[in-house]
Amino acid sequence: MSKLRVAVLGAKGRIGSEAVRAVEAADDMELVAALGRGDRLETLADTGAQVVVELTTPASVMDNLDFCVRHGIHAVVGTTGWTDERLARLDTWLSASPGTGVLIAPNFSIGAVLTMAFAQTAARYFESVEVIELHHPNKVDAPSGTAARTAQLIAAARAEAGRAPQPDATTTALDGARGADVDGIPVHSVRLRGLLAHQEVLLGGEGETLTIRHDSLHHSSFMPGILLGTRRVVTTPGLTFGLEHFLDLN
Amino acid sequence: MSKLRVAVLGAKGRIGSEAVRAVEAADDMELVAALGRGDRLETLADTGAQVVVELTTPASVMDNLDFCVRHGIHAVVGTTGWTDERLARLDTWLSASPGTGVLIAPNFSIGAVLTMAFAQTAARYFESVEVIELHHPNKVDAPSGTAARTAQLIAAARAEAGRAPQPDATTTALDGARGADVDGIPVHSVRLRGLLAHQEVLLGGEGETLTIRHDSLHHSSFMPGILLGTRRVVTTPGLTFGLEHFLDLN
Amino acid sequence: MSKLRVAVLGAKGRIGSEAVRAVEAADDMELVAALGRGDRLETLADTGAQVVVELTTPASVMDNLDFCVRHGIHAVVGTTGWTDERLARLDTWLSASPGTGVLIAPNFSIGAVLTMAFAQTAARYFESVEVIELHHPNKVDAPSGTAARTAQLIAAARAEAGRAPQPDATTTALDGARGADVDGIPVHSVRLRGLLAHQEVLLGGEGETLTIRHDSLHHSSFMPGILLGTRRVVTTPGLTFGLEHFLDLN
């Protein structure tokens, strides 16, 4: 079987340089280009890249994707900063290149994506749900974006299932004890030296609890998701937003 | 809306008496009969039961289901001891009563069922998987049936996804340190005073781990699953084996 | 060896009736009386009780202890409502009966007492500490008294060790995300159906974390502490406040 020809854009960044190594280590892939700032995009066409892993910045991602789509090169995109306007523009480009696929993923950690998916599924079946996220103490926001997003998805799943509000008899509480309220779901943020990025979804019903916990110990955790996206984007034309659409969830 | 007319068979047993209370407490159900050993099955027809919750013994379950199916009464069955022969016989009965549904569930705990389902899904995406089950010290078998079954489902999911055997560089080990081997998945059994029934599935990949934990604190945890089965069996003709088929898993 | 002669006061209450069973089941004890409301205290002297387990109410505890101390009967007390005035009064009584011992314990769970002791010890050595307590959703206060007390003890231990405030770079946070502040220690309260009473102390330093978790699954967890107190109070004259003083903590 011939190998998939992959290029990395943003190859000198922290994630990009790991992606270069991951592609090189994958048996079914060949790294054909590793481009940094200032390198010419034409190299992508010249080297016959089939998929581009795009890990640059919001300032350059649109130009990069314009080039890729025009040349029928699929793309797996980790760069952030997506607005409705940008997505619409990308959609228009893709309509004109119907065989080309683009995956944009806010999170390439398969563990994080599965945690969110499982939490949504389970939320339909339990009376109570709370989220605890735990990070290193240098983090500036609380709760984490992932925890807030997880709580929103849980709240939506509960609403769709017609669930009543959570039981909570608290009448006297210290400020903050019951966490932040995200669409009715309590979210608690722990900041502890020694930790990296961790999240727990606790679900409780009559006589039982279910806990889904994700521990992220290194940003190398993005690599399996990037490789999976690279393999599947070549057979998934059009725009896909979110790695969960490339996972078989049941 | 008229209420669902529900009867409980085995109503004096530990689980049965809880089922009686759970049906009585459900807004959308009416308990029309609660029968124990020696009570006449005709009561089920006389009271117009639409669903029977069958929580008796292997010795009486077949006669009970024979009666139910002949009278077009749906059944939700927690009684164990199912063989291929018994299932085939039940199937034949159901063919003759095409609108009737029977749900047989080895486990009515929604948390346990979701744990198995999520473990199977996630197993496709992680290099390593191990199972730890923890129970009270009066348990006579190790590992638990649920843990063994979970490991088998995980192994099958890995095989289907073409996963290589798990990485394990162990060269010197004390006997038993690496757990029991169930289809290539290590399973560890803890027996501790103060515990009831708990199970953890640990999945690990590059830079991240995902843990799914189920804690069962009381046999009342079966009630939400029994009620859910009761509501859905009336619109699901034929034989369904396993509560997971009544859950929306994605 | 002759058995220790033990009486239970408040023998018909939920905890009291378990204490009766626990004393009966202990090889080295003999239950000589089990008194409820309205029973005559003279029975304690008549039956030669050496230790009284006092599990009544704040309204009756002082009269009961007055009787015990005057008769040289040791006491193990779980009844709450202790004020400085009451403790001073009890101290005076004990001065007049120098061989008699009284143990008052706000918490007879050995696990809870050890959790607090270990948290205090470890707090000296870690940069970060947070407390998570998790309870059933019928609980009216947040955080739990035990969690608040644990946080106070941790804060005192940090102050004594000259520890700087905890690192926390949070600049933007949703209200409540970072928990309640108890003397500088964040405390998070989870309320979840299916849980009983659980507490986690998380400590973090450079490259490592230490977690101490206590799960209380049944009020029978008080029995080992009550029996331990009963055995040791007979050789510990005077007033002891807190079961931790009867544990060998290193």
Next chain:
Amino acid sequence: MSKLRVAVLGAKGRIGSEAVRAVEAADDMELVAALGRGDRLETLADTGAQVVVELTTPASVMDNLDFCVRHGIHAVVGTTGWTDERLARLDTWLSASPGTGVLIAPNFSIGAVLTMAFAQTAARYFESVEVIELHHPNKVDAPSGTAARTAQLIAAARAEAGRAPQPDATTTALDGARGADVDGIPVHSVRLRGLLAHQEVLLGGEGETLTIRHDSLHHSSFMPGILLGTRRVVTTPGLTFGLEHFLDLN
């Protein structure tokens, strides 16, 4: 206050180079020498080092300590390979230099040392104890040395407290399910991609459990223990074996 003058031996190794940085970053210490293989030991005396952090190899540690003790320089030693004979020799040297202190520590992680200490204390008070250790899959031995040592300490504490063997009704078990038996304590070893080094001690009694968990995420976790040892060794003449003797454990 004048700063403590500290030298590092083995300064180019993985742990040694971290120790150099940790000493430099400590407000109350001054790094006066950082020596690697081939460097002259006389530098230690010339620079007026008060404490040497010894992180070399079993082949050179004895010569290094001989030099230190003869020059009245205290030492904090992480190098392994200690035999009774070597310890006796070191003891003899120290007798001739009565003001000098040497701390040898098999483990400088404060979290690991506290886990062992707490497990020993708690083991006296619970019916059941088991140990689970979890490591990356490249580890060659199972269980880990730390877990085996922890189990031995627990077993000794139980024996001293006169505890009966653990309750365990298991009659049918798959090989290995109940873990390795270390002096009667079950020890379970998990090997999972994404993990580093983790250990859990589970203790259970009537109605409650206590869990002590240590997560080691980076070898920088040794630094606080090395600094603590460095500060205390100067006032602790003679030989100390084990960092636990420098911790205030109650």
